Amino acid sequence: MISVFKPLLPKAEEIFPFISRIDANRYYSNNGPLLVEFEARILQALRCSSGNVVTSSNCTMALVQALRARNLDDLPLNSLCIVPSWTFVASPAAILLAGMIPYFADVAAETWSLDPSQLGVLVERLRTEGKTVAAVMPVAPFGAPIDVAAWEAFETTTGVPVVIDAAASFDSLTMAGGLPPVPVSHIPIVVSLHATKVFGIGEGGFVITSDAALADRIRRFGNFGFFGSREACLPGWNSKLGxxxxxxxxxxxxxxxxxxxxxxxxxxxxxxxxxxxxxxxxVPDVMVGDWVSTYGLLQLNDHESNLPRIMNYMTEHGVETRCWWGGGCHQHPAYNKFGREDLVQTERLGKTVLGLPFWRKLPRHEMARSFSVLADALAADT
Structure with missing residues (x-):
């Protein structure tokens, strides 16, 4: 079986010099010297001098910290956070942990993400229905770039705080492909450092924002409400990166x-x-650019493909595949009770987007065999 993904992190001998420093300084957590250096390296990779980086134990908790830091006041009961259903389930999970309720909106066909120019209408309609929209969480799909300036304009117009879930977007944010750096925004952008990401460390995440006070609040929420003293100023939790x-x-x-x-x-x-x-x-247009991610995605023709049958065929012929986001979060039992708009594009994507084997050190002949088996599956399906 050709696996759909195999993480690959630095080898033990490459990590050992840094672990030796931990042995020497006997600092294992609580914003130690290696973490301070690591956050500085992240800022350097982002090529900005006005940003503030806050690491967290994982990306989900980083999202929770950012959401709570943007909503310091007591939230009205049943406050909503609008989020695309076309995302990984960590997005709505973070919303619930932050004390809000996810409300699922559809994505644009071209970008696979929320359209800020259209979302203002939804916000106003929900408000007229007596609902509180406490936040919006756009998602950068599969590492694609996201229009931060458009979300700044949305926030100015609607007054709704925004937190951007850019879990897989380390490369498109750092623009290592030679493109200009993305201007750091006051809007917190959250990135995953999970082993499945292009820049993985095993588990972890970070938030980048130009707002120093906001960054301090985000860090406090991940450190029991402490920051620079033993006085808990916020009802925080422990999600520090070790x-x-x-x-x-x-x-x-x-x-x-x-x-x-x-x-x-x-x-x-x-x-x-x-x-x-x-x-x-x-290859979907949204996945084409000078940035890279860990997702080998194809989009199948709506009228010619039966995705479950194609995936079963490929499994039977030794190739693992994946619908990374399934048919959308709203189809999961844990989240199908929450409010949502018509999700036409989400459900279309769920029926046509296929993940193929894609990982470092994947032999070319195995990737070629994956495509050959897919071609046979498509031929058998027509």
């Missing part, structure tokens, strides 16, 4: 140029192998 994970992150930075080039080469190879499948399947 020194061991910072050690992995520093080792990852030392080899990031080579690691990123592997993702670039893999992406080029994937696109080359996908080209002959047209018009039955193609």
């Amino acid at each position: 020194e061991m994970y910072a050690a992995v992150g520093l080792a990852q930075f030392d080899q990031w140029a080579d690691t990123r080039q592997e993702w670039v080469d893999l992406t080029i190879q994937f696109r080359e192998l996908a080209a002959p499948l047209a018009p039955h399947a193609h």
